[in-house]
Each structure stands twice: as structure tokens, then as C-alpha cells.
Amino acid sequence: MDWITCTKSFVAVVEQGSLAQAASALNTSSSALSKRLSWLEKQLGVQLLKRTTRNLTVTDAGKVFYRRSVHLLDDWQQILAETTSTYSEVQGVLRIGAPLATGSRVLVHYLAEFLQTYPNIQVELHTVTPGQLPDLNLDVFISRELTDFNSTSYIATKLFSFQAGFYASPSYLEDRPVIETPEQLALHNCLLFGSHGHEQEHVFENNRRLRLRGNFTTQNPEALVAAAVAGMGLILVGENTVKRELSNGLLIPVLPELKQPLNAAYAYYPKLNYNHTKTKLFIDFIKQKASPGQTVQSASSHYL
Numbered sequence: 001m002d003w004i005t006c007t008k009s010f011v012a013v014v015e016q017g018s019l020a021q022a023a024s025a026l027n028t029s030s031s032a033l034s035k036r037l038s039w040l041e042k043q044l045g046v047q048l049l050k051r052t053t054r055n056l057t058v059t060d061a062g063k064v065f066y067r068r069s070v071h072l073l074d075d076w077q078q079i080l081a082e083t084t085s086t087y088s089e090v091q092g093v094l095r096i097g098a099p100l101a102t103g104s105r106v107l108v109h110y111l112a113e114f115l116q117t118y119p120n121i122q123v124e125l126h127t128v129t130p131g132q133l134p135d136l137n138l139d140v141f142i143s144r145e146l147t148d149f150n151s152t153s154y155i156a157t158k159l160f161s162f163q164a165g166f167y168a169s170p171s172y173l174e175d176r177p178v179i180e181t182p183e184q185l186a187l188h189n190c191l192l193f194g195s196h197g198h199e200q201e202h203v204f205e206n207n208r209r210l211r212l213r214g215n216f217t218t219q220n221p222e223a224l225v226a227a228a229v230a231g232m233g234l235i236l237v238g239e240n241t242v243k244r245e246l247s248n249g250l251l252i253p254v255l256p257e258l259k260q261p262l263n264a265a266y267a268y269y270p271k272l273n274y275n276h277t278k279t280k281l282f283i284d285f286i287k288q289k290a291s292p293g294q295t296v297q298s299a300s301s302h303y304l
Contacts (some may be wrong), residue, residue, distance in 0.1 A: 006036040010048060013037065014058055071137055078276065091120035094278045099127040099139040101221035102265065103150065105241045110289050114282060121278050134268040139279045141268040152251050157283060159265045160290040164238045166254040171231040173254070181212055182258055189233035190214040191224055202236065204260050210240050212236070
């Protein structure tokens with residue numbers, strides 16, 4: 001008996017829902033699995049599973065052990081993969097955390113090519129709340145710079161710079177006053193991101209401050225873009241966030257010289273006793289593709 005084999009067996013039983021199905025998946029017998037589980041529970045001194053002839057239930061202690069085991073087993077596979085990386089392709093699951101706008105409208109554009117380049121890597125893209133602290137269960141966490149976060153457990157690296165500007169649908173602009181100056185934005189309906197009401201103050205380059213008003217607010221970036229395409233009003237986002245809509249003529253720039261101050265997106269990843277090759281590959285890939293000497297017109301800083 002050993003910890004790795006028995007822990008893998010426990011994880012398989014939880015995920016398969018029965019000893020018989022787990023035994024089939026592991027190409028072993030139910031009795032062998034039962035012995036491994038009993039050994040594991042004896043070593044830990046707690047009951048992980050409640051087993052009857054009809055069903056199998058994971059105890060509270062089992063749930064905690066399962067969550068941690070999945071992550072640790074993946075780390076173990078990563079160690080093995082990196083130890084032999086000279087002789088084989090990098091492989092394994094890469095868990096990425098990113099706000100909705102960054103994940104669905106920026107990263108996905110690059111992930112397609114990344115996965116083609118590294119076909120043995122599997123990606124899990126998790127949606128996180130803008131501004132939240134990094135999660136140790138993620139391999140890499142993408143966010144705006146967390147100035148009040150000073151953890152010795154993480155490494156932070158800048159991915160790319162971004163700015164946000166105004167866009168609207170041709171149908172919205174068709175029968176409304178022409179916008180030639182920033183002050184004329186006060187005559188228009190602005191679609192606002194967040195939960196801070198229907199009137200928000202935003203800062204732009206040269207410390208210009210503008211108060212934007214509108215009849216629609218949301219914390220869902222996809223809904224905000226859809227509302228702009230539907231002709232409901234102006235949207236303040238980055239060019240890369242609405243790249244598809246711009247290429248299809250669904251949105252067009254408004255006052256293109258008016259931009260928010262330059263900001264940056266960062267990748268946070270845990271400090272480990274070994275190098276996470278797949279994490280480094282992903283970060284280097286995004287750096288190369290997203291900012292080859294130029295500014296990425298990404299989401300507004302509020303989205304990150």
C-alpha cells in the first residue's frame with residue numbers, strides 16, 4: 001500500500017460514484033479498492049466514506065480530503081511531467097482564473113492558438129470576481145494589479161497594457177446628436193458596468209473627469225456588449241473586448257481620441273518548490289501575443 005495509489009483510488013471512487021465503476025476505470029477489482037480505502041482511512045484516522053450495499057456517501061472529512069487530493073494529485077502529475085519534459089510533451093490541466101470579460105472576450109481569442117501549439121495541455125477557465133484575491137487552487141490568476149496584495153506565496157508578472165474608449169452601434173448614432181466633444185456625451189445614454197447606480201464618474205487621460213449617465217447598468221460584460229449592439233447606448237470598453245462586433249460593423253468608435261489612462265493586466269501564480277512549466281508557457285504565450293510592442297485595447301479596468 002502507498003499514499004499515491006490509495007489516494008488515486010479514493011478520488012476515483014468519489015468521482016465514479018461506486019466501487020464497481022471505479023474499479024472498472026482503474027482496471028482493478030472492487031475488493032482491491034476496498035482494501036486501499038480501508039488502509040487510507042486507517043492511516044488518516046477518520047472515515048472518508050460511508051459504504052452500504054446500496055449506496056456510497058462521502059463524509060465531511062472525505063469531502064475535504066477529496067478537494068485537496070485532486071489538486072495535489074495534479075501537482076504530482078505535473079512534477080512527473082516536468083521531470084521528464086526533455087523527453088516528452090508538456091501535458092496536464094492548466095487552471096486559469098479570469099474575470100468574465102477578460103476570459104470570454106480576450107483570453108479565448110488566444111487560447112485557441114495556445115491549445116493548438118500545446119495539444120497535450122488541457123485548460124479549465126474559471127470565472128472570478130474583478131478585484132478578488134488570487135486562489136491557490138488556480139495555476140494562474142489574471143487580474144488588474146492588486147496594489148494592496150502583498151503575499152509571499154505568489155509571483156506577479158505583467159501580461160499586457162490596455163485602455164478603454166467609447167463605442168456605439170450605427171443604429172444608435174443614426175438619429176441622435178453628433179458627438180464631437182467629450183462634453184456632448186452628457187446628451188447621450190451610456191450603458192454602465194457595475195452596481196454603482198445609473199450615474200458614474202470616470203477618469204480619462206490628462207486627468208479629465210466625465211460624469212456618465214444611463215438607463216441600463218449590469219455586472220455582466222456580455223450583457224453590456226449585447227445592449228450596445230442592440231442600440232441602447234454608448235459603451236465604455238476596450239477595442240479587444242468588442243473586436244468581433246467592430247469587425248462585423250455592429251459597433252463603431254466614438255471620440256476615438258478619448259481614452260481612459262493606460263492600465264495593466266497581471267498574472268498571479270503560486271510560488272512552488274518546482275517550476276510550473278505549463279503555467280510559464282501560458283504566461284509567455286499571452287505576453288508574446290497580447291503585447292508585441294503594442295498596447296492591447298482590452299477591457300476597462302472595472303472589468304478586471
